[in-house]
Amino acid sequence: MTPLAQLLPGQSGKVVSLNPERVVDQRLMALGLLPGMVVTVVRRAPLGDPVEFAFNGAEICLRQSEAADIWVDVAADCPIPRPPKP
Amino acid sequence: MSAAPLPRIAVVGNPNTGKSTLFNALTGLRQRVGNYPGVTVARKSGTCDLGGGRLVELIDLPGLYSLAAVSPDERVVIDVLLGRIPGEAPPDLVLVVCDATNLLRNCFLAAQIAELGLPAVLAVNQADVARERGIEIDIPLLAGRLGTAVALVSAWKGEGIADVRRTLLRGLDQRPVLRRSEWPEAIAAALAEVAAAARDATGRDIPPALAQRFLFDSAPTLAESAGWAAPAREPALRAARDRVRRAGLNPPAAEPLIHYARLRRDLEGVVRGTGRESRSAAVDRILLHRVLGPVCFAVFMLGLFWSVFALAKGPMEWILAGVDGLKALAAPSLEGMPMAQSLVTDGILGGVGAFLVFLPQIAFLFLLVGLLEDSGYMARAAFIMDRLFGWCGLNGKSFVPLLSGFACAIPGILSTRTIEDPKARLATAFAVPFMSCSARFPVYALMCAAFIGPQHGALWESVAMVGMHLVGLLFAVPIAFILTRVVLRVRPAPFVLELPRYQLPKVKDVLWRVWQSVWEFIQKAGTIIFALTIVVWALSYFPRDEALAERARAVAVAKGADPAAADAAAAAAQVENSWMGRMGKSIQPVFDPAGFDWKLTVGVLASFPAREVIVSTLGITYALGEETGADSESLYAAMREARWTEGPRAGTAIFTLPTVLALMVFFALCSQCGSTIVTLARETGGWKWAGISFATMTTLAWLAAVAVYQVGTALMS
Structure with a gap:
């Protein structure tokens, strides 16, 4: 499992878990980001944050801090993301 | 007249579904805009003829993804639907507008509406875009699965509007309730x-x-x-x-899991074709590119700003010329009634002119920002700018209001409505008046042209100009930080930003919104500004002392002044003797540490309703009569010659470099605009934040002016 915020642009992952207690995660679940849904990182903003994601037929931008508690399984044909910078 | 109230239909849907375009297509121009009680959410409603003279009232509710309310806009939706708005029963029917290109996600809201038990019908909008992308929707099958009437429509192209009317009629007659999900x-x-x-x-x-x-x-x-x-x-x-x-089961996750599982079953076989990649993705590869994106953004924003000034310049000159023309027309007919003449020309027409002159800028800003908004670019702008603003508690959507503030604070404050997070919205509205609006420009221009240019050269003149435009920003950002981190105890809303599909904006819709905003501003702010201007006029006109004026005229004539200069001396004596002049003299000690004499103090006091008044007030108090502008050589000369007449500085020039800078800084920061205060009060739901803004800005302006004068004087001596 990998935190969604660590995926590189172009990578996709299948959602494993969210933190349903967080308001932002509740909003994302309403938008269809539920366990099993495939989510793709489209790009990062020019200054590095926020990040644009594609899922459930829409492009949604989130700050990395807001995507912090979403865990995904990276699709098998994608390279393993780099470990987070120290 | 008509006794029975019209049946009421609430229009709800996700943002970016073309809901408002559909609303406009159904109601035409028969719309009313108001506010919901206690919150600053616009209440938009209009009447619609469903055919055969059956009139209904449509209510356009704010776009939202889920009934789980976070922002005030979202709370209004559920309050309206549940009939919890004071004096309003629940609607008779709900029209759920869905985007045909993303039916599953749009139906989530429909599933929540179903739980309300209200009669509801569906309009599947943007049929043209879906068709273009190869998406087919089986409308009868969808209607059967959801248990209600469904219309397929393209509001943008105007196709299928009649079908929506028929569907609404069926909804009112048959009162279908959407099938509810089954709860464990x-x-x-x-x-x-x-x-x-x-x-x-x-x-x-x-x-x-x-x-x-x-x-x-x-x-x-x-x-x-x-x-x-x-x-x-x-x-x-x-x-x-x-x-x-x-x-x-996990309580917060149960609802979306259950609704989505059921909707997936319901939509099976309803939507055919997966849809080709949209053209938006290709455009975004350029407009959101790491390097090209910010470059395009800067070009668009500079273009926007330049266009506002270029487009507004002509109309502003026409308004000023029109007001001057009216003054010239009115003045002769009131000859012999000096008080009525002054009231009409200086008070009424002057006040109306000062208020109207910024309307072109306000309107063009609304127009251009509205076009960019409807094209889908503004969401991208927020995506690009979010990082720069996020750290101080604002967000990417704060950028456009702040930029607008450099032309005029009014459209800036009004455009904070697009910020969902109530905390960031308030902080942005609070920061906007700090931006150096175009009404401050005449003060900078006067001071730079009269003092800085001649004494220090064109380079320092432009440095001062740019510097003054940055002073406000320098103060606004830390203030937003303090406001959002320390003062405001509002629950922040998550920054979840959807990038909508690019589309050609519908000019008619945007123009209609511009007109609504401008008209609302004229009605709501106009009256208050007008009253304020009359008060300031009366303060500087009364009491009259003709004997005093005659003595001043005689003294001037004895010194060899021509008749015009003698008249000016008499007018200056009257102002000095007026309530405003007396106030200026008694309040002058407050501004003394900033190096302002009583004449400058009068100028500062008189410009609280509208700051650009300072130039003409200085023209009067420095005895030049009334016909002065920021480019008047005679005013420059009179100000350069002004000397302190008493106190430790007697005999020395009033306008030293520290005084000039202090005055400019004061005007850069001070809250001297009645329209802004009124707009801020209306947009923040009461006078509290308008009062805090006025107090904060005015105090900061005074502190900064004193600091500049004292430090400057110490450095120069």
């Missing part, structure tokens, strides 16, 4: 518990849809607005949620 036993029991506990605590019946919000949402926004206080609420909700957990 544990959730049904927990909901009953919550409803009973909330009813006992609040003494009001709790509809099932509201009980769901209490149980599922971790933010207690709706429970609090229903009057269910934490001490009674928390144990009841904990018990109900534990019951759900014991059944192996």
Whole structure:
């Protein structure tokens, strides 16, 4: 499992878990980001944050801090993301 | 007249579904804009003829993704639907507008609406875009699965509007209720518990849809607005949620899981074709590119700003010329009645002119920002800028209001409505008046042209100009930081930003919005500004002392002044003797540490309703009569020659470099605009924040002016 915020642009992952207690995660679940849904990182903003994601037929931008508690399984044909910078 | 009220239909849908375009297509120009009581959410409604003279009232509700309310806009939607707005019954019918290119996600809101038990019909909009992308929707099958009437429509192209009317008629006649999702036993029991506990605590019946919000949402926004206080609420909700957990379900996740599972089954076979990649993705590869993106952004914003000034320049000159023309017309007919003449030309026409002259800028800003908004670019702008603003508690959507503020604070404050997060919205509205609006420009121009240019050269003149435009920004950002981190105890809304599909904006819709905003501004702010201007006029006109004026004229004539200069001397004597002049003299000690004499103090006081008044006031107090502008050589000369007449500085020049800089800094920061105060009060739901803004800006302006003068004088001596 990998935190969604660590995926590189172009990578996709299948959602494993969210933190349903967080308001932002509740909003994302309403938008269809539920366990099993495939989510793709489209790009990062020019200054590095926020990040644009594609899922459930829409492009949604989130700050990395807001995507912090979403865990995904990276699709098998994608390279393993780099470990987070120290 | 007509006794029976019209049937009321609420229009709801996700943002970017073309809901407002459909609303405009159905109602035409028969619209009313107001506000919901207690919140700053616009209430838009209009009448629509469904055919055969059957009139209904349509209510355009703010776009939202889920009934789980976080922002004030979202709370209004559920309050309207549940009939919890004072004086408003629940609507007779709900029209759920869905985007044909993303039906599954749009139907989530429809599934929540179903739980309300209200009659509802669907309009599947943007049929043209879906067709273009190869998406087919089986409308009869969808209608059967959801249990209601469904219309396929393209509001942008105007196709299928008649079908929507027929669907609304069927909805009113047959009152179909959307099929509800099936809740597991544990959730049904927990909901009953919550409803009973909330009813006992609040003494009001709790509809099932509201009980769901209490149980599922971790933010207690709706429970609090229903009057269910934490001490009674928390144990009841904990018990109900534990019951759900014991059944192996997570309360906040259960609702989307259950609705989406059911919707996937419902939509099976309804939507055919997966849809080709949209052209938006290709455009975004350039407009959101790491390097090209910010470059395009800067070009667009500079272009926007330049266009506003270029387009507004002509109309502003026409308005000024028109007001001058009216003054010239009115003045001769009031000859012999000096008070009426002064009231009409200086008070009424001057006040109206000062108010109207910025309308072109306001209108063009609304127009261009509205076009960019409807094209889908503004969401991208927020995406690019979010990082720069996020750290101080604002967000990417704060950029456009702040930029607008450099032309005029009014459209800037009004455009904070697009910011969902109430905290960031308030902080942005608070920061906008600090931006150096175009009404400050004449003061900078006067000071630079009269003093800095001649004494220090064109380079320093432009440095001062640019510097003055940055002073406000320098103060606004830390203030936003303090406001959002320390002062405001508002629950922040998550920054979840959808990038909508690019589309050609519908110019008619945008123009209609511009007109509504401008007209609202004229009605609401106009009266107050007008009254303020009359008050300031009266303060500087009364009391009259003709003997004093004659003595001043005689002294001037004895010194060899020509008749015009003698008249000016008489007018200056009258101002000095007026209430405003007396106030200026008695308040001058407050501004003395900033190096302002009583004449400058009068100028500062007189410009509280509208700051650009300073130039003409200085023209009067420095004895030049009334016809002075920022480019008047005679005013420059009179100001350069002005000397302190008493005190330790007697005989030395009033306008030293520190005084000039202090005056400019004061005007850069001070809250001297009646329209801004009124707009701020209206947009923040009361006079509290307008008052705080006025006090903060005026205090900061004074402190900064004193600091500049004192430090400057110390450095120069």
